[in-house]
Structure formats: structure tokens, C-alpha cells
Amino acid sequence: MANASADALVLFGATGDLARRKLWPALYRLSVSEQCAPLIVAVGLPGPGRAGFEKFVSAAVDDMCGPADSAVVHRLLARTCFVEGDTTWRGTMEEVARALRDAARPVFFLGVPPSRATATIAAMGAVGLPSGAVLVEKPFGNDLDSARMLNESLLEVFAADAVLRIDHYLGKEAVENLLAFRFCNPFLESVWDRTSVSRVQITHCEVRGVDSRGSLYEGIGAVRDVVQSHLLQLVGIVAMERPADGTAGAFRERIADALAAVRPVAPGHLVRGQYAGYRSEAGVAADSTVETFAALRLDVDTERWRGVPFLLRSGKGLAATAIEVVVDFVPTEDRLWFTRQAPGPARVRFRLGSRGGAVLTLNARGPGVDAGPVPVDLDFDPRALPSAGDEWEAYTHLLSDAIHGRTGRFVSMRTVEESWRVVAPALDLRDAPLEYPRGSWGPGKAAGLPGDGGWCAPLP
């Protein structure tokens, strides 16, 4: 697979929520720049027919990319075959095989729930589909054992380097900015450790609830949906050692090494919550104990980080929508002769949501007699760069990489395994999560988890 471009893209789950919000908009953007696969085989559940499917794609692109260029949408649809059927059925795969015609290096996007992944792969194997590469959505498995089983079943059909595990955070330009800050500014390295950093906070919060994904979410919950994947990737990126070289492979090794040093979450360091009204969402059980919020403290047992709390929280139905990584530095007790108070902690805040960028908060002398010190923000806003507007969304990068044989932005199996090991004590807990009102910051108990200073509120 490596370096050879795919001659077809097969999308399993082509009419689902992810396809509507992310995949079709990404394929539209790739079509604008003529970087799309020459043939797309879209597999969706039976129902809409070709006309309904075309409407679905056009509406998705219009909604997510603004009014779309109809000529580009036409080009995209003209190269797309639509196959209706259950992905675990042999008959569906036979149709996929026919639609692929003589394609020899297809990329398959396995956008199906973990519970259906193995049966889908078996159905693919049964009809002998050509094996190019396979993209597997997160969560990869449901826990450590099922992740290993899923990997084994993939390796029966695909070569090891053709299994591309998705965590779309690795496709976010803002997440790569975090890497750029850390590794392109060597002076930061001298303060990136437990002698200078007092704590690391990672917040992923969303105002929206589960929307139409209730029945899917019931089998997943916040820990599997976001903590095990996105948040632990971020922990790995913050905590990793400098890679041996600049290759993507070396970075992935270091992320996995960092996660291998994270202790499994201690039950006393975990707060689970569920927003009021979740149990009345479509597809959700009336007595569901699935968490829509999780806050946890992790310890990274390395020479660099021992003793520094990594505080993570993720939830739906919260007060704001944001993704932030905040690194607080140990404050100095020293006062200057002309200032009255001790300075607050310096801080670097990475914004990974729609705006991106970073804010470095330092102490400065305030103007006038009351001299401070005052916190001042040095704000890097990527929207102010001359190249603003050229950015790609995560799935555009990931689909482009998969189509063009680049494997650097995908997750290694070792990282998947270490992440499941870390969250294992937080999975399948029977006790009901604590209820929290929609529009709040989660259960009150979570507020106490960081100790002094509390959580850092995300910037608007």
C-alpha cells in the first residue's frame, strides 16, 4: 500500500451521521482540488435509493461547506456508485465487488460500529475483495481484548501497514500545531517537565447532546467515545519524549511510549456523569447508566512527569463547546520591590477547536502605581496568518492521506492497546453516573478533582 495511490474508495456507512458531517464534505473538498479517488463505492443501509442518496450527499455538502459548487458535486456523484445493503451480508459485498470493476488497490472505510466490524471484515474476506488498505473508525474495539481480536481479523485480510486506525484528532491542524510549538521551539523543552509544570488540563466539552446518535452512543459512552481515543492521544503528545527523528513513525513510537507510562485510572480519580434528559433521547434506555461526561486524573510515570497531574474531562450537554490543552507552570514566590503581589502561574493554552491557535499567558508589570504583576496574553490566532482559509479539516487530511498512501496520521496498534489499558477501570461500571443539568460543567463532584485552582474555563 505504502506510497501507491488508491484506485477506489469504498465507504461503509456512507449514509450515516459521520458520513454526513465529515466524510462527504471532505470528499467534496478533495474533489475541488482533483485529489479524490477516481471511483467511490458508497455502501449505505437499504432505503433511500439512488435519488435519495444523491439528495443526502448534496445536502451534507451544502450544510457543511456552505453553498457548494454544483459542478463539483456533480463530478463527485458521477464517480460514485451507491450500494444499498447490510455490510455484514455476503450479497452486499458481492455488489461491492461488481461496483469495484477492475480496481486493484481500493481503500475501504470501515465506518461501522465496533460490534459490526468483525462481521463486515469476514463478509469482505468471503467474497475475496481486493485488499488495498482499510481505514477503521474509532473506537477501535470495545476494550483491550476486542481491539486485539479486531486487529487479528483485519490482519487476515490486510497487510499490517495497510490497517489505518483513525483518530481524527491526529488529522487536526491545530493538534499538529501543538507538536510544532513543542518541537520547533527548543527553548520550551527546558521547561516541559515536572520541575516547571504544575499540572496539565485537557478539556473537551460540547453543548450538543447525543442528537440522533442515541442508540449508537448507548454502546459506547464518553470514556470510549472520546477519552480512550482523542484525549489520550493528546496526553501522549504532551507527555512524549523528543522523537529520534522527524518521521511520523518516530512520533507514533514516542506517543505509544508515553501512554505505556500512564497508570490505569484509579477509581477515586474518576467522576462519571449523565446529563438530565439523556434517558429520554431517542434510542436510549430509560434506565441507562451510560456516561455522557467523564473527568479523570491520570499519572504519567516517567522521570519527566512523575507527580504532575494530567486532568482530563469530556462531556456532552455542557456549558460551552471547546477543546483545550492547558499547561500551567509552577509560579514563583519571588516578588519584585515595586510590586505588591506574588505573580500567578504562567500558562500555555492550546486551542484545538474551530479557531485553533495558542495563548501564552505571562506576568508583566501593570501600568501605574499599582504595578501588578498582571497576567498578559500573547495570542496566536491562525486566522490572522496570510495563509488563513487554506486549512483542511481533519477528515480531509485523513482521506487524502489514505488515498495517496501516506500512513503518518494514523494510530499505531500499540497506542490503541495502551489506551484501553489506561481506561480499563472506567469501563462497564454498573453504578449510575451522577446527573448534571444541561448547560452546566458536569456533576459538582468533578469540580473538586483538580484540587486548588479548579478547572481552567475554556476561552469563548
Ligand code: BG6
Ligand atoms: C467524535 C465523537 O469522535 O468526536 C463525537 O464520536 C464527538 O461524540 C466528536 O462529538 C468531537 O470531535 P471534534 O472534532 O468536534 O472535537
